Amino acid sequence: MDILSRPGRPTLILAIALTLLAVAYIGWKVTESPDQALQFTITGLNVGAVYALLALGFTLVYSTVWFFDLYYGAAAAIGAYFVFYLRAGQTTDASYDPANIGLNIALGAVVAGVTAWALHTAFFERMQGRYPPLLVRAAYLLIAVGAGGYTTILLLYPDNLHQIAAPLITLISTAVIGTVLYWALGRFGFGSTGSSRLVTIFSAVIGLVAGATAAIALAQTPESRLYISWLVSCLLAGAVSLALYRGLYAFILLRARSTLIMLVATLGVLLTITAILVMVFSNTTHPLPASFGNNLLTLGGATFKEFALFAIGSAFLGFAILWLLIRKSPLGKVIRAIGDDEQVARVVGINTTAIIAIVFFIGAMYAAFAGILTGQDIAIQPRMGLELLLKGWIASVVGGIGNLYGAILGGFLLGVVEQFGIWDIAGEWQDGVALILLIVFLSFWPRGIIPRR
Amino acid sequence: MQIRQQAISRALSQLPQALLLSLRNHLEIWATVVVVLAAASFMLSRGTGFSITLMTVFAIWAMLAVSLNLVLGYTGLLSVGHVGFYGIGAYTVAALTANPRQELLEGEIIQIFAWPFFAALPVAVALCGVVAFVVGVAFSRFRDDVYVLVSFGFAIIAYNVFVNWQWVTRGPFGIHQIPKPAIFGYTINDDLEFLVLTLAFLAIVVGISWLIVTSSFGRVLKAVREDEDAIEVFGYRSSRYKLAIWVISAMMAGLAGAMLATYTSFVDPNSFILLESILLVAIVILGGLASIWGSLLGALAFVLLEEGVRFVPFLPPEHVGQVRQIILGTLLVLLMLFRPQGVAGRFKL
Numbered sequence: 059m060d061i062l063s064r065p066g067r068p069t070l071i072l073a074i075a076l077t078l079l080a081v082a083y084i085g086w087k088v089t090e091s092p093d094q095a096l097q098f099t100i101t102g103l104n105v106g107a108v109y110a111l112l113a114l115g116f117t118l119v120y121s122t123v124w125f126f127d128l129y130y131g132a133a134a135a136i137g138a139y140f141v142f143y144l145r146a147g148q149t150t151d152a153s154y155d156p157a158n159i160g161l162n163i164a165l166g167a168v169v170a171g172v173t174a175w176a177l178h179t180a181f182f183e184r185m186q187g188r189y190p191p192l193l194v195r196a197a198y199l200l201i202a203v204g205a206g207g208y209t210t211i212l213l214l215y216p217d218n219l220h221q222i223a224a225p226l227i228t229l230i231s232t233a234v235i236g237t238v239l240y241w242a243l244g245r246f247g248f249g250s251t252g253s254s255r256l257v258t259i260f261s262a263v264i265g266l267v268a269g270a271t272a273a274i275a276l277a278q279t280p281e282s283r284l285y286i287s288w289l290v291s292c293l294l295a296g297a298v299s300l301a302l303y304r305g306l307y308a309f310i311l312l313r314a315r316s317t318l319i320m321l322v323a324t325l326g327v328l329l330t331i332t333a334i335l336v337m338v339f340s341n342t343t344h345p346l347p348a349s350f351g352n353n354l355l356t357l358g359g360a361t362f363k364e365f366a367l368f369a370i371g372s373a374f375l376g377f378a379i380l381w382l383l384i385r386k387s388p389l390g391k392v393i394r395a396i397g398d399d400e401q402v403a404r405v406v407g408i409n410t411t412a413i414i415a416i417v418f419f420i421g422a423m424y425a426a427f428a429g430i431l432t433g434q435d436i437a438i439q440p441r442m443g444l445e446l447l448l449k450g451w452i453a454s455v456v457g458g459i460g461n462l463y464g465a466i467l468g469g470f471l472l473g474v475v476e477q478f479g480i481w482d483i484a485g486e487w488q489d490g491v492a493l494i495l496l497i498v499f500l501s502f503w504p505r506g507i508i509p510r511r
Numbered sequence: 512m513q514i515r516q517q518a519i520s521r522a523l524s525q526l527p528q529a530l531l532l533s534l535r536n537h538l539e540i541w542a543t544v545v546v547v548l549a550a551a552s553f554m555l556s557r558g559t560g561f562s563i564t565l566m567t568v569f570a571i572w573a574m575l576a577v578s579l580n581l582v583l584g585y586t587g588l589l590s591v592g593h594v595g596f597y598g599i600g601a602y603t604v605a606a607l608t609a610n611p612r613q614e615l616l617e618g619e620i621i622q623i624f625a626w627p628f629f630a631a632l633p634v635a636v637a638l639c640g641v642v643a644f645v646v647g648v649a650f651s652r653f654r655d656d657v658y659v660l661v662s663f664g665f666a667i668i669a670y671n672v673f674v675n676w677q678w679v680t681r682g683p684f685g686i687h688q689i690p691k692p693a694i695f696g697y698t699i700n701d702d703l704e705f706l707v708l709t710l711a712f713l714a715i716v717v718g719i720s721w722l723i724v725t726s727s728f729g730r731v732l733k734a735v736r737e738d739e740d741a742i743e744v745f746g747y748r749s750s751r752y753k754l755a756i757w758v759i760s761a762m763m764a765g766l767a768g769a770m771l772a773t774y775t776s777f778v779d780p781n782s783f784i785l786l787e788s789i790l791l792v793a794i795v796i797l798g799g800l801a802s803i804w805g806s807l808l809g810a811l812a813f814v815l816l817e818e819g820v821r822f823v824p825f826l827p828p829e830h831v832g833q834v835r836q837i838i839l840g841t842l843l844v845l846l847m848l849f850r851p852q853g854v855a856g857r858f859k860l
Contacts, residue, residue: 126656310848317656318589318860319847322796326843329789333836340829444785448667451660486675493664497649500657 073502084478093359098477100357104366104435106473107373108428112450113457113465114373114380115424121460121510122397122417123311125320129302130425131447132331133295135440137426138433139335140291141346144216145284148347158338162213165294170206172297174198175304179412212290219283223290224273230289231272236265284347292426299422300415302327308411328443335440346433369431376424377466383420384462393417397460425450445489452496458506467507539799539855546812553815563702565814567774570709571767573810574716576794577803578763583792584800584858585724586756587736588654591788592646592662595669596639596761598783600768603635604628605686605778606679628692632769639765643758651753654739666785673780685779689772709770716763720803723759732756733801736858786836793839796846796853796860805855813839 088095112134119127142149146156177198185194212222240261276282310323351364384390392413395403404410429446432438449472457468472492479491499506534541554562575597582590607626624631650661673680680686692699692708699705723729734742735749742749772778790813798809820826820834852859 126659306844306848310844313851314847315851315859318587318659319851321589321656321659322792322860323844323847325789325792326840326847329786329793329840329843330837331840333833333840337830337833448660448663452664455657455660484675486671490668490671493661493668496664497661500653500661501649504657 069502073498076498076502087478087481094481095478096358097360097362098481099474100360100362100366102474102477103470104362104369104473105476106453106470107366107369108431108435108446108469109449109453109472110373110466110469111376111424111428111431112446113453113469114376114462115421115428116450117454117457117459117461117465118380118384118393118424119417119421120454122393123400123414124397125317126324126451127307127418127421128321128324128328128447129299129331130421130450131443131445132328132335133299133422133425133443134429134432134446134450135332135335135438135443136295136298136429137291138346138429138438138442139339139440140294141284141287141430141433142339142344142438144213144219144287144290145347146344147217148284149345156339157214157216159214161338162210165213165298166206166210168206168301169209169294169297170202171305172300173205174202175300175415177201179409209294216283216287219286219290220280221277223286224277226290226293227273227276227286228266228269231269232262232265234265235268236261239264284349288427288430291430292423295426295429296419296423300419303418304411304415328447332440332443335443339440341440343437343439345437346430349434363435365435369435372427372431373466373469376427377462380420380424381462389413389416448489449492452492454506455496456499456506458508458510460510461506461508464506464508464510471507538850539802539805542812542854543804543808546808546815550811550815553819560702563706565818567702567706567709568817569811569814570706570713571771571774572791572794572814573807574713574767574770575764575791576798576806576810577713577716577720578760578767579791579795580798580800580803580806581720581723581732581756581760581763583795584802584806584856585729585736586732586753587858588662588753588757589659589792590662590757590760591659591785591792592665592669593760593764593791594783594785594788595666596643596764597768597771597787598669598673598778598780599639599642600635600765601772601778601782602673602680602686602768603638603765604631604769604772605689607631607634608773609686609689627694628690628773629694632766635769636762636765639768640758640762643761644754647754647757647761651750651757663785666788670780670783670785673783680780683780685777687777689776689778691776692773705774709774712766712770716766717803717807719759719763723756724801724803728752728755733858736801790836790839793843796856797839797842799853799856800860801858802853802855805853808855809853 084095112130116130119130143156143161181198182191182194208225212219212226215222240257243257243261276286306327307320307323310320314320349365351368353364354361355364355367382390384393392403392408395406395408396410396413400410425446428450429438429442432442432446450469453469453472454465455468456464456472457466458464472495475495476488476491479494480488550565554565557565575593579590579593582588582593607624608628608631609625646665650658650665653661674683690698691705699708724732731742731747731752734747735752739749771782794809794813795806796809797812798807799805816838817835820831820838821828823834826834846853847860850856
């Protein structure tokens with residue numbers, strides 16, 4: 059961030075002294091009671107996994123559009139709340155039913171809009187020459203309405219989620235497996251020897267078969283509903299994010315003079331969505347249905363849930379996926395180009411609006427998954443969005459904003475430092491510790507641990 | 512004759528356009544008329560007692576809005592941390608003046624000062640200034656998005672302190688039985704007199720703000736807002752100016768908090784959550800950036816909205832706050848789309 063001046067020599071000495079002091083304090087504490095230190099480290103890593111996921115998505119979005127999207131926090135809350143919405147029957151008594159037809163229809167409309175936009179962006183230009191435009195428009199509008207209706211039905215009958223979601227799962231698994239297979243085959247030299255079309259068809263068929271098998275298997279296990287609801291929540295949060303970008307931010311960006319405008323606009327979005335969540339789900343804290351991994355493990359003197367391992371693992375998996383996407387895929391190249399200079403990217407023929415919309419979709423999915431992990435670990439409440447947003451923001455600033463390595467490192471560092479910081483004081487000061495870490499970093503290393511090149 | 516008719520019909524056909532243009536160019540005047548008329552009719556229809564309450568709440572919010580506008584509108588620093596100073600002011604007055612009735616908290620004896628209000632007020636304002644100075648030394652290096660982030664942080668730390676520093680703040684239950692202001696043995700118990708007192712403080716705040724923004728100091732602030740690097744080149748230490756206005760603004764917010772404490776006669780941490788601060792930012796932007804009149808207007812509109820939503824039919828009472836929040840959030844988005852300087856503003860964000 060060039061807006062912050064580089065620190066001079068006195069500040070550097072002060073910073074190093076402060077760091078040494080902190081390290082010495084932690085070292086003293088660790089030698090005093092190693093078991094407790096281990097416990098704190100593991101708890102910190104567990105919490106840090108959530109922060110790392112948040113920071114990954116946040117840094118992806120920020121380093122592409124260079125403004126802070128505060129909807130990001132609401133995405134985390136939406137993710138967690140839709141798991142609750144879809145699975146409320148498993149946690150609360152029968153008298154409490156959050157089902158809300160207005161919400162279902164609104165989300166159906168959002169999905170329909172997003173589908174229509176996606177089809178239009180992907181196919182309209184190509185189909186225009188071959189078929190009459192009216193026909194093409196009608197076709198994708200029909201598909202969009204179908205997708206919207208499907209979403210509404212999916213939300214209407216949460217008890218049959220595992221069956222209704224089968225087409226969705228088939229679609230996603232087909233896409234994922236097919237893409238991976240296509241990539242792998244091309245990697246081993248099948249794609250480049252003139253048999254490209256054959257490879258495509260082969261990957262698609264294998265993907266479809268595998269996807270359909272997975273969907274059928276899931277449709278016969280009602281226990282999978284919770285995990286399907288995770289997927290659906292992430293997708294919904296992503297769809298809302300995409301719709302917000304394409305339907306709102308893109309227009310504000312046209313006339314925005316500074317990044318503060320976007321910040322305030324997204325603040326308005328955050329306020330509105332938080333209020334809607336409170337209206338629909340009330341202001342109280344809710345538990346999410348129990349997932350796997352509630353057994354306690356012991357390591358040395360520390361005890362933790364198996365779920366902690368899952369959280370940490372998913373943070374690393376999330377990092378790996380994002381790293382592959384950004385560093386290795388053609389899409390990533392385009393995203394980095396937009397991050398470097400959006401105007402130039404547009405000039406060389408990149409559809410920046412479409413790519414940024416995809417980035418918003420991916421970022422919101424990361425946020426939603428982090429929100430779900432928090433909800434599964436602790437509980438959900440409407441204000442969690444703002445808190446998670448702040449943590450993700452802090453973690454990405456500490457790690458070095460715009461840098462994937464920095465994001466995951468900053469997330470885990472923030473989690474661990476928070477735990478060690480409240481060793482001697484009450485646990486309520488956790489947020490304070492996080493913010494002190496932030497201010498220290500901003501004052502002394504404004505570009506974070508690993509600055510963006 | 513024919514020509515005249517044509518001219519009239521042409522003028523008539525252009526009337527809607529002209530009205531729209533006038534609405535856009537003189538939105539400030541139109542908004543003032545509408546808001547003041549709405550406030551007047553609302554107050555007339557609800558009676559005197561309600562009007563006094565409404566005006567008192569308005570005066571407190573207006574103090575806050577004017578103080579934030581100094582930082583946000585004139586200096587261009589989007590601070591979401593003002594609720595912290597609002598709370599510090601309120602809690603200082605509360606802790607210093609509370610009546611010696613609730614002395615025990617979980618077996619611990621709490622120091623009771625039972626000071627008079629007018630002795631506690633300067634302490635509250637000064638404490639806000641000191642805290643703002645300490646925080647501001649760290650903050651005044653930052654700008655733009657980073658400033659928002661750290662001010663978010665300040666608001667959250669302040670809230671944590673209010674909830675957890677039980678020895679002083681008595682935790683989530685808050686401090687009750689804060690006395691009304693008394694001066695020379697005369698207690699201001701009457702609502703109308705209290706309103707006059709609050710309005711007097713509002714006048715002082717507005718007066719000081721006006722003096723600041725019309726002085727050379729204010730011009731430097733505006734220059735910092737427009738281009739901080741350029742003003743540094745001219746030899747001004749922009750961080751000192753940012754620190755100074757931050758401290759002044761914090762003291763004004765503390766004053767508003769002090770008035771709130773003695774007005775509601777109890778304080779608890781729920782009045783000082785981050786959301787209040789975001790609502791305050793919404794008020795200032797809605798009213799108009801870099802316009803003191805706009806802040807007053809925004810505060811009045813906000814108070815009207817807050818009370819008006821209560822009388823919407825078919826709305827469950829527990830949703831009143833949420834509807835208000837949705838309206839303000841949507842307004843923020845719309846303002847950023849169509850009028851980034853707010854209704855009466857002179858600075859586009």
